[in-house]
Amino acid sequence: xxxxxSEFLEALKSRTxxxxxxxxxxxxxxxxxxDVYQKNPRYQKAKILERIVEPERTIIFRVPWTDDRGExxxxxxxxxxxxxxxxxxxxxxxxxxxxxxxxLKFLGFEQTFKNSLTTLPMGGGKGGSDFSxxxxxDNEIMHFCQSFMTELFRHIGPNTDVPAGDIxxxxxxxxFLFGQYKRLRNEFTGVLTGKGLGWGGSLIRPEATGFGxxxxxxxMLNNMGKELEGxxxxxxxxxxxxxxxxxxINELGGKxxxxxxxxxxxxxADGIKGEKIDYLLELRASNNDVxxxxxxxxxxxxxxxxxxxxxxxxxxxxxxxxxxxxxxDAKTLVSNGCFLVAETSNMGCTADAVEYLIEAITYAPGKAxxxxxxxxxxxxxxxxxxxxxxxxxxxxxxxxxxxxxIHETCVKYGRKGNKVNYVVGANVGGFVKxxxxxxxxxxx
Ligand code: 2IT
Numbered sequence: 455x456x457x458x459x460s461e462f463l464e465a466l467k468s469r470t471x472x473x474x475x476x477x478x479x480x481x482x483x484x485x486x487x488x489d490v491y492q493k494n495p496r497y498q499k500a501k502i503l504e505r506i507v508e509p510e511r512t513i514i515f516r517v518p519w520t521d522d523r524g525e526x527x528x529x530x531x532x533x534x535x536x537x538x539x540x541x542x543x544x545x546x547x548x549x550x551x552x553x554x555x556x557x558l559k560f561l562g563f564e565q566t567f568k569n570s571l572t573t574l575p576m577g578g579g580k581g582g583s584d585f586s587x588x589x590x591x592d593n594e595i596m597h598f599c600q601s602f603m604t605e606l607f608r609h610i611g612p613n614t615d616v617p618a619g620d621i622x623x624x625x626x627x628x629x630f631l632f633g634q635y636k637r638l639r640n641e642f643t644g645v646l647t648g649k650g651l652g653w654g655g656s657l658i659r660p661e662a663t664g665f666g667x668x669x670x671x672x673x674m675l676n677n678m679g680k681e682l683e684g685x686x687x688x689x690x691x692x693x694x695x696x697x698x699x700x701x702x703i704n705e706l707g708g709k710x711x712x713x714x715x716x717x718x719x720x721x722x723a724d725g726i727k728g729e730k731i732d733y734l735l736e737l738r739a740s741n742n743d744v745x746x747x748x749x750x751x752x753x754x755x756x757x758x759x760x761x762x763x764x765x766x767x768x769x770x771x772x773x774x775x776x777x778x779x780x781x782x783d784a785k786t787l788v789s790n791g792c793f794l795v796a797e798t799s800n801m802g803c804t805a806d807a808v809e810y811l812i813e814a815i816t817y818a819p820g821k822a823x824x825x826x827x828x829x830x831x832x833x834x835x836x837x838x839x840x841x842x843x844x845x846x847x848x849x850x851x852x853x854x855x856x857x858x859x860i861h862e863t864c865v866k867y868g869r870k871g872n873k874v875n876y877v878v879g880a881n882v883g884g885f886v887k888x889x890x891x892x893x894x895x896x897x898x
Contacts, residue, residue: 459488466507473556475776478805479563480507486881500897502889509562511535515605517583519597531602533581535615536562539891542613543579544569544828546620551586558582564800567884568821571860574832579615587622588743599630607638611645618647618831624694625650644838647831656834657846658853664698666826666857667771667798668706673861674794674818677874683707688767690714691774692745695798697734699771700726712762714774715745719762722754766790772802781806788814796823808877818876821884822860829856
């Protein structure tokens with residue numbers, strides 16, 4: 455069996471040389487679904503796996519713009535329309551200097567299974583640019599967004615492809631992108647999610663990824679006969695996802711002692727709570743991408759150049775970037791008493807860290823844990839379609855129900871003795887629905 459998997463992966467690698475992140479994401483899914491695939495000749499005959507790893511369409515384009523000094527800048531824009539078997543392509547846009555085709559293919563591939571898990575009708579896609587918002591003025595960000603949309607608008611639409619935010623793309627960027635789309639199309643539609651509340655956005659969308667992740671952790675803990683209350687958490691990052699998670703952990707009686715940035719991490723023994731949480735929004739809006747100022751503001755410890763995984767906690771939630779938690783970090787966490795890692799960033803743990811964590815403690819992958827973000831994007835699409843805004847309580851209820859359903863799906867497909875393998879559960883659960891839809895729709 456192993457040889458077949460490695461043959462498949464070798465073939466993929468030779469067709470997509472150098473796409474390291476994409477290979478990593480595919481390998482994890484293929485290893486999880488291989489048994490199901492082997493037992494299902496219908497899937498094999500229709501070459502579901504061969505087709506599912508090939509994006510339906512990849513768009514790459516030039517994004518020229520002029521900075522505040524009048525100098526011409528050139529970035530590269532992308533949209534990877536990965537899979538539309540169960541709905542329009544759906545997934546975020548990432549603006550960050552590390553963006554490459556490989557990164558967006560891994561994200562679009564993951565998004566396909568994540569969106570399937572949400573139970574909502576959304577296909578998978580991802581896009582973005584190597585543009586760095588760091589140190590840019592609002593005016594420069596607007597000009598960049600307008601130029602980016604001047605090409606992207608012809609490829610997307612409310613029933614075709616619905617982008618949203620990701621790293622470097624928040625409410626401000628979605629506003630600029632939406633404005634330009636509307637101007638070019640002369641159409642006010644739900645083509646993007648994460649919009650402002652007064653113009654088609656959904657309540658809870660900014661908090662949704664973090665809230666959903668904590669709901670998921672709550673169900674994991676319940677399944678182990680444990681409670682969230684009184685547990686200590688380490689969180690990485692300080693952006694939208696970390697912020698939402700920290701709010702909800704506090705609400706449910708947990709304590710968060712770390713956040714991090716590219717410059718190092720903060721250790722706050724008293725817990726990140728109250729006005730300290732609001733301060734994260736200020737940090738993010740400053741466009742500086744550093745966490746050190748938090749230490750000065752609140753007299754907490756700042757540990758430069760390090761990641762927060764060396765702190766003793768009960769639960770770790772990586773909320774920043776792919777491959778931010780390595781095998782050594784995982785071992786340190788476990789030896790300091792950590793019993794649960796809920797990956798909240800997309801592919802936040804390296805493959806060897808995942809392998810270790812599954813055996814050593816309880817681990818759940820990003821595509822299950824962080825699906826609340828795109829789930830509420832799906833709810834924003836529903837509200838736009840019926841031209842309604844649901845109250846906060848209603849959106850939150852849906853979100854909680856969806857996260858509970860995803861947890862149940864993981865348990866259904868991933869139960870192994872008295873443990874749950876959440877990687878197998880999430881991958882198989884997400885895969886089967888997409889595979890069945892692809893089968894029903896013929897060779898397309
Ligand atoms: O990784 C993700 O799921 C997102 N960035 C959110 C995507 C979305 O369409 O809301």
